[in-house]
Amino acid sequence: MTAPSHADRAGSFNAAAAQYAANRPSYPPTLFDAIEELSGRPLTGARVIDIGAGTGIATTLLRRRGAEVLAVEPGDGMATQFRRAHPDIPIVRGNGNNLPLATASADFLTYAQAWHWTDPAHSVPEALRVLRPGGALALWWNTTPLDIAWHAAQAQRIERRFGLHPAVEQNGSGARAILGDPTGKLDFIRRKVRWSRRVPVDTHLANIGSHSIFLVHGTEASTAFLAEERQLLLNAFPDGIIEETYDVDLLVATTP
Incomplete structure (x- = not known):
């Protein structure tokens, strides 16, 4: 089988948007505390653009923090799911490489699980254009910690069958984001x-x-892999309940 392209993987979520919305993990309140601390400004009352918003998992949490939020999403299926679940939150179609937004119009740009789908040669200059002076770019990923034995064992099984576990693969996304700034104007703080x-x-x-x-x-x-995985997990967790652990890799940079 030919290795799937980056574009194929980026577009694959649209056919599984309902599954994504129902089962993907959310984010803890401490993440948003950290965003405010590292940016030096509150989310309450801020103009926040959530890019690659998907089904709205992060968007809704940002709104609950008191932010004025606009979602930006490129995918048909994801945008449809977003509108169905969050009809009161505005959403526009677009992506981080070419933002359909006015210059100096945002206090925060946020990318939850989405920055790695952009091309920094375009997305970094676009972020700098859209953010107001002193605005903040916040990027984060739920990643899988490999110091937990069952997570590490599952990651190895996935890698043998398909390649890197997707949440393990994202463990390096923060470092790549720091190294991928072509402008040299973003001074990221990591948490x-x-x-x-x-x-x-x-x-x-x-x-x-x-x-x-x-x-x-x-x-x-x-389906075949997940059926095998289900039996292995039930052997390890006989009550059928799993504690998933995540390390959110957060990067925040403020504009001059």
Whole structure:
């Protein structure tokens, strides 16, 4: 099988938007505390543009912090799911490489699980254009900590079958973002925020199955792997409940 392209993986979520919305993890309140601390300004009352908003997981949390939020999403399926679930939050179509936004119009630009789908040669200058002076660019990813034995074992099984575990693959996204600034104008501060959630085995499997590496390999291959994985997890967690642990890799940079 030919390796899926970056564009194929980026577009794969649109057919699985409902699965994504129902099963993907959220983010802890401490993440948004850290964003405010590192940016030096509150989210309450701020003009926040959430780019690559997907189904709105981060967007809704930003709004609950009191921000005035606009979502930007390129995908048909994801945008449809967003509108269905959040009809009161404005959303426009676009992506980080060419933002449909006015110059100096945002206090924050946020990218939750989305910056790695952009081309920094375009997305960095666009971020600098859209942010107001003193505005903040905040990028973050839920990543899988490999110091937890069952997470590490599962990551190895996924890598043997499909390639890197998607949430493990994103462990390096923060470093790549720092190194990928072609302008040299962004001075990122990095913070790791650990949190966890307890979910049924089937929710966990639906979560990992909603990642692009599974979606692009087709239903047959993914279904077979997830069935095997379900049995292994039930052997390890007989009550059928799993504690998923995440390290949120957060990067924040403020504009001059």
